Amino acid sequence: FTPSQLEEFRPEYHFTPAKGWMNDPNGMFFLDGEYHLFYQYYPDSTVWGPMHWGHAISTDLVNWEELPIAIYPDSLGYIFSGSAVYDQGNTSGLGTTDNPPIVAIYTYHNMEGERSGASDYQSQGIAFSTDKGRTWVKYEGNPVLPNQGIRDFRDPKVSEIAQADGTKQWVMTLAAQDRIQFFASTDLKNWGLLSEFGQGIGAHGGVWECPDLIPFTAPNGDQKWVLLVSINPGGPQKGSATQYFIGSFENGTFTPDDTMIRWLDYGPDNYAGVTWSNLPKSDPRTLFIGWMSNWLYAQVVPTQSWRSAMTIARELSLIDINGVLLLKSAPVKELEKLRGEKIDVDLSSGLPSQAVEIVATLDGSDSFSLTLTNELGESLGINKEMGLVSIDRSKAGRSTFHPDFAAMHSAPMSWKAKDLRIFLDASSVEVFVNNGELVLTSLLFQSSPWKKLSFNQGIEKGSIFNLKK
Ligand code: FRU
Incomplete structure (x- = not known):
């Protein structure tokens, strides 16, 4: 491969590892x-393999610096997904009172165990850092939560939650095949089962993975808990997707308010996303990032030296749409810093680069249509018609790597679309209707650069911001 082929489709402002699989x-x-x-992360190939935790840092959620690999596989297994908490009170004893540890809680996946047909090959381990996440030491007593006889037993997301009596405990939200199990601990080392949730409710077209339990204040002031649950396969666009439940979390039990199935992102390419822990009190946002791919074709998309990007960072909040609570995903405000040259668009315009934000105000008719085209006659369509918001990538470039890639993806939107923010990068598009009341995230592999943006219908005015750094 030539250097340019190796870098083809490398995003400008989305995080990608310099090389290897993510x-x-x-x-x-x-x-x-x-x-x-x-x-x-698997540094030695561009397909999935022995899992490590890769590491990157940012001071603004937009510019990322890749650091050395944080956690390596060991004799207990590959290092699967998980979370990290700042153990400020040194409850784990793994740091000191003066220098409390960051504790990572992850899944051990034992390949030999899986191959031999055992059912107990996934367990939970911990590692800690006392140097701001730069180096990690595994706890010698791992695993801290051995398998309890369920094959899929993974992706611990830990947070500190106050109990009714005011004391705090660590709560682990764990995916266990077709349900979520909640465990509690006071030291991050000893865990006891609190409760289970999920059988007979929600989407079950695949295994449950990568959960997250997050507190929110509803628009009317009510306290709510949102439970994110990724599922693969069984998403609304085939393959992987993230559903969520809204309810209460009391006495260690999650109780949903209703049985409605809700999807965080209606596009095909936002999976396994979770939220940041330990955000400062001065910035009480709920910040989310997702893996911008889909297990259907993640390992065969046409990038060469690396595979997969993250979505842009998003701020989650609860909104009330005609009496129904939904999660809104808005692009984080830091992205506005990237805005460079601004081009006002009347009916059509050339693009200054492949990395742009398109902003449009709709004309009130509640249907719209816009298109991106290139010199090879490829096109990407984004529209709303008869209550459905769609991204049509069926003619948007390379797709022969997987039969399900060339497709149109639609999302129901019964309420009015007023404006659009569309984040385009070298191989993706993220469409935020009404600043994220509805979101669709989609990969794209155009054979030549997008050249022209056309507003076909329903758009009053619009602009393009160049986001090329
Ligand atoms: C989700 C997932 C997780 C698992 C990880 C393995 O994409 O399957 O459940 O921990 O990927 O890499």
């Missing part, structure tokens, strides 16, 4: 001005 975001935490992002 999947889920892991262990995100904030400390001392740095947002940490770890991820499922």
